[in-house]
Amino acid sequence: MSDLLHLEVSPLGEHSISRSISKEFLATYKANNPDAVIVTRDLAIDPVPHLDGETINAGYTPEADRPASMATKHEARLTLAQEVIDAKHILISTPMWNFTVPSVLKAWIDQIIIPGHTTVSGKVTIIEAQGGSYAEGAPRAGWDWETGYLKQVFTSLGATDVEVILSEFGLAGVVPALANFIDNKNASIAAAKKAAQTRAAA
Numbered sequence: 292m293s294d295l296l297h298l299e300v301s302p303l304g305e306h307s308i309s310r311s312i313s314k315e316f317l318a319t320y321k322a323n324n325p326d327a328v329i330v331t332r333d334l335a336i337d338p339v340p341h342l343d344g345e346t347i348n349a350g351y352t353p354e355a356d357r358p359a360s361m362a363t364k365h366e367a368r369l370t371l372a373q374e375v376i377d378a379k380h381i382l383i384s385t386p387m388w389n390f391t392v393p394s395v396l397k398a399w400i401d402q403i404i405i406p407g408h409t410t411v412s413g414k415v416t417i418i419e420a421q422g423g424s425y426a427e428g429a430p431r432a433g434w435d436w437e438t439g440y441l442k443q444v445f446t447s448l449g450a451t452d453v454e455v456i457l458s459e460f461g462l463a464g465v466v467p468a469l470a471n472f473i474d475n476k477n478a479s480i481a482a483a484k485k486a487a488q489t490r491a492a493a
């Protein structure tokens with residue numbers, strides 16, 4: 292049982308925008324909930340395995356007939372799912388990669404969704420760092436396959452309180468095409484940090 296299940300995804304450590312925002316969430320959360328039990332999974336350091344055939348087939352194989360390697364993989368999957376089921380609040384901090392979630396996060400999602408088994412009853416907070424902007428009116432409006440996808444993952448599991456905190460223009464100052472958006476970047480990160488603090492205090 293945990294009060295907070297905290298997932299990190301970015302491999303960029305100290306330079307990660309998503310991590311800098313989740314840091315603000317965690318500081319406020321810990322200040323407000325000093326005794327909270329927090330389970331952290333850093334998928335950049337400890338990725339979970341992709342679903343393989345043996346893990347999938349465990350669901351269709353009676354327990355007594357499962358070979359040891361299948362049983363071990365099944366147990367590991369159940370452990371990941373149980374962390375989700377038990378959490379009162381799930382915090383996901385992730386970049387956008389190629390218009391959606393990085394594959395380490397997708398691998399975790401494939402592990403934890405066990406139809407008819409996995410449910411989410413607590414809050415879900417998703418912190419997303421994007422390099423550009425997919426807002427209405429932007430040249431690539433409609434190209435964001437991450438935000439709606441992540442919301443759908445958790446609402447499909449029963450979550451009713453899902454908040455996405457978005458920071459945009461992370462690549463301003465990095466790629467020449469976005470050189471004019473550095474102010475937007477800084478404002479977006481500052482707003483996301485504030486939203487993260489507010490959410491953590493709620």
Ligand SMILES: Cc1cc2nc3c(=O)[nH]c(=O)nc-3n(C[C@H](O)[C@H](O)[C@H](O)COP(=O)(O)O)c2cc1C
Nearest residue numbers: 301307308309386387388389390420421422423461
């Ligand atoms: C492999 C890779 C793919 C990326 N794809 C996109 C993308 O499709 N859209 C976008 O807006 N930014 C994209 N970016 C930029 C990141 O989303 C942006 O730099 C963000 O700040 C990354 O989060 P982080 O700083 O927490 O790692 C990509 C970055 C990398 C490394």
